[in-house]
Amino acid sequence: MTDPRRGFPSMDSLLKRPEVAPWLGRYGRQTVKESLRRALDRARAAAGAERQGVEDVLCGARHDLAARSRLSLRQTLNGTGVVLHTNLGRAPLAEEARSAQAAASGYGNVELALATGQRGSRYDHCADTVCELTGAGSAIVANNNAAAVALVVNELSRDREVLVSRGELVEIGGSFRIPDVVARSGGRLREVGTTNRTRVADYEAAIGDATGLILRVHPSNYRVEGFAARPSLEALVSLAQSRGIPLAHDLGSGLLDADLLPGFPLGPTARGSLAAGVDLATWSGDKLLGGPQAGIIAGDAELIARLRRNPLLRAFRVDKTTLAALEATLMLYRDPDLAARRIPTLRMLREPAGTVEARALAAVPEPPAGSPARVEVTRMEAMAGGGAFPGFAIASAGWAVTGVDADRLAAECRAGTPPLIGRIERSAFIVDVRTLPEAEVTRAAGVVERALARLAEDADG
Incomplete structure (x- = not known):
């Protein structure tokens, strides 16, 4: 056979x-x-x-x-309405930042001083611009904000106590917690006050010979309301200076200037924190700043010089394309109006709901003939995300798809080319157009239409 x-x-x-x-x-x-x-x-x-x-x-x-x-990391359309979506990479970069990143992908003077031909420092590339924008004496960039905080704790309070209010012992993304970051950085956490109320006197009573650092943490991803209080930053600065103890302020999302987001709840800014007199301020590059993932440390020049000599900095070192994108983003802030127009994060957060609705109306997905699906343009609420402005809703608009299984439609859209991520509310599949710039709205509509067509084919089969 x-x-x-x-x-x-x-x-x-x-x-x-x-x-x-x-x-x-x-x-x-x-x-x-x-x-x-x-x-x-x-x-x-x-x-x-x-x-x-x-x-x-x-x-x-x-x-x-x-x-x-097929690359596992792919361009994805964000229809969730969460501007700084951690699972989707947080801040989309400005065109200037993307261009700078591409230019830096080859050879570049990362650690070469072009004027002398001698070895330079990668940390010089963004420092001057950070200082110009914030009034800091010096600055340094690590690869993310958790690394920035860890570096500060390790240098200023290794084997010593770090004073933190109990109301500021936050958990950040991925189940990482401030107490764990402090402990792994070599510091000994000393909790101060209570969860809802902490006074200057609580800090003063905790200060002793073992105190190495007072750490103020902005609780950016939650709110404590009601019978709650904590000392002003100025009061903490006064205490720290009177006792000769460095004060570091972890801003989290790190807005440079509150005027950039009119109408949003006022929170600490990098410029305001340093003006109040903190020794060091740390914040993220890829949240409200609208740049690449990075941890920025700015403040006292002598303390920054110590951080530069810390061996841990090698482990937290930022790469050349990140430095290029960050510097290009920071340069846009020299003109606040330009920053508001050119940085996608600021543009999306500031955009009027009526403009978002008009963009949604211009590209409504059409279900296939005979499909029970209905697509309506409706008002909805977006949010900043990224641990910024918790509980603050942003008026927005987008598409609500009903008449079909929302979970199946969401799965089909995630499998689309490119993938589209939305959300499900009351059995409807929601696509918030606030987080879809004009160049992506038509593509998103096409993904929804193809997904609805596949559902219709399955139903016919």
């Missing part, structure tokens, strides 16, 4: 096929061979039941190559 698996083309003959030649140039010979081998194995396994020819093998290899070459 003849084995039905015989007669399949050899690997050499497949590699010589004209259809395969472009694959070799794009994916490389070894990758193409592996996909062809997988397709041949599937064809041989199916032989005798569902015989496959050469074209079937090539088709299988083509799909295998596409699947294996």
Whole structure:
């Protein structure tokens, strides 16, 4: 008897096929061979039941190559209405920042002083601009804000006590907590006051020979209301200076200037914190600042010089493309009006709800004929996200899709090209257009339409 698996083309003959030649140039010979081998194995396994020819093998290899070459980190359309969505990478970069990042992807003077030809420091690239914008004496950039806080604690309070109000022992993303960051940084946490009320006297009573640092943490991702109080920053500065203890202020999201977001709840700003007299302020680059992920430390020049010499800085080192994108973002802040127009985070947060609604009306997805789906443009509420302005709703608008299984529609949109992420409210699939710039709205509508068509096909089948 003849084995039905015989007669399949050899690997050499497949590699010589004209259809395969472009694959070799794009994916490389070894990758193409592996996909062809997988397709041949599937064809041989199916032989005798569902015989496959050469074209079937090539088709299988083509799909295998596409699947294996698809990047896991992909551009995603944000229809959630959460501007600083942690799962979606927080702040989208301004065009100037993306251009600077691309330019820095090759060789660059990361640690070379062009004026002298001698070795320089990567931490010089953003420092002057940070100081110009905030009034700080010096500045340094780490790879994220948790690293910035850890570096400050390690340098100023290693094996010593760090005073933190109980009402500021926050948990940040990924279940990481301020007490854990302090402990792993070498400091000994000393809790001050109570969860809802802390006074200057509580800090003063806790200060002793073992005190190395007072750490003020902005509770940016929650609110304490009702019978609550904590001392002003100015009062803490006065206490710290009178006792000769450094005061660091972790701003979290880190808005540079409250005037950039009129109508939003007032919170601490980098400029205001340093003007009040804190020794060091730390904040994130990829939240309200609207830049890449980074941790900015600004303040006293002598303390910054100590941080630069700390061995941990090597572990927290920021890379060249991040520095380039951050510097380009910071430069936009020299003109607040320009920053408001060019930085996507600020633009999305400031955009009037009527403008968002007009953009939603201009590209409403159309369900396929006979589909029970209905798409309506409706007002809704967005939010800042990223631990900024907790509980503060932003008037917005977008699409509400009803009449179909919202969970299935959400899954189909996530599987789209590009993926579209929305949210589900009261059995409706919601796409908030505030977080979809004009260039992406039509694409998002297309993703919804194709997803609805697939649901309709499944229903007919």
